[in-house]
Structure formats: C-alpha cells, structure tokens
Amino acid sequence: MKANMSPQTRKLGEIxxxxxxxxxxxxxxxxxxxxxxxxxxxGHSRFxxxxxxxxxxxxxxxxxxxxxxxxxAVDYLNRRHVRVxxxxxxxxxxxxxxxxxxxxxxxxAEADTIVARDPxxxxxxxxxxxxxxxxxxxxxxPGTRRIxxxxxxxQKTGAVIVAELEVxxxxxxxxxxxxxxxxxxxxx
Numbered sequence: 283m284k285a286n287m288s289p290q291t292r293k294l295g296e297i298x299x300x301x302x303x304x305x306x307x308x309x310x311x312x313x314x315x316x317x318x319x320x321x322x323x324x325g326h327s328r329f330x331x332x333x334x335x336x337x338x339x340x341x342x343x344x345x346x347x348x349x350x351x352x353x354x355a356v357d358y359l360n361r362r363h364v365r366v367x368x369x370x371x372x373x374x375x376x377x378x379x380x381x382x383x384x385x386x387x388x389x390x391a392e393a394d395t396i397v398a399r400d401p402x403x404x405x406x407x408x409x410x411x412x413x414x415x416x417x418x419x420x421x422x423x424p425g426t427r428r429i430x431x432x433x434x435x436x437q438k439t440g441a442v443i444v445a446e447l448e449v450x451x452x453x454x455x456x457x458x459x460x461x462x463x464x465x466x467x468x469x470x
Contacts, residue, residue: 306334309351313366316373328358361425393449
C-alpha cells in the first residue's frame, strides 16, 4: 500500500499519526512545568491538565506541516482555562480560553463526591438504580467551572429526574439543588 503513496502523502501520514502516551505525557509535563508559577498562589495550587491532543499547524508558504501537541488545563484558583501548545519539550504558545473545555472523568468523579457529602442527597445518590448524567449548566462563563448533574431513575417509558444539581469545582461546593420527586419530568 505504501508503494502507491506519494512522498508527500507518506510525510503527511507520519505527521498525522496518533499521539503516543509518551508524547502526551511529555507535553502535559512540559505545560504544567511552564505554568507552575502561575498555578501557585500563597503556596497552594489547584489545577488539572485535561489531556493532550495532536495539533497540526498549516505550513507557511512551502514549509512543512508542524506536529505539535495541545494541552488544555483548568486553573481553579485563578478561575481560568488555558491552552498550551508544546513542540517536543518546549512551550510555543499559551492562551487563556474564553470558553469551557469539556469535563474530564476526574472532574465528574470529584463533583459526584461533593454531592455525596451532602446529607440531604445521600439517600438519592445511593438509591439502587439511580444514575448521574452530566450537563453544562446555563450561565457558566469562562471564569467558572461548574458541572450540572441530573440524577435519574430508569422506568419502562424512559427515565425520571429525581434531582438536578450544580457543583462549582473552583469552590468545591454544591451551589444549586432541585429535588424533583413530585415533578415528573420524563426523558426517553
């Protein structure tokens, strides 16, 4: 198959190959090391690197494509989302985002833990058959990191929402609770 490819296609194939775990880990480490002074305040830091992904740059004139790695990070203390572009071990661009990246599995687990600590909600979140579904709550601007959780109970005709909550990960607290036991909003 490679015998039928042009040299340009082979070069592009090398650039577009998936990131290896080693590349992703190296880029995340470089991004965090670069941002560390900004991520620390009064000796404390609370941040999360959301992951790394391939970032290919368009060639200038007749130059070559660039194979870079983009790392998204959430800085909870300074209430911001940051995009860091890494070339090998070198940071080439840092930009604060004006939008919220998707929630990570770690963030969802943290939100679930915060909800489970609330005594009003223990019997709902621990109820057999009830599951959580994440959503992005309205009004979550770039300086916030809020996760909405709907706790649903399956039924034959779909699922019934038993509680709808909003968790602020920057403050690590539950900020809105609506139990919907009598209001039967059904999805399905």
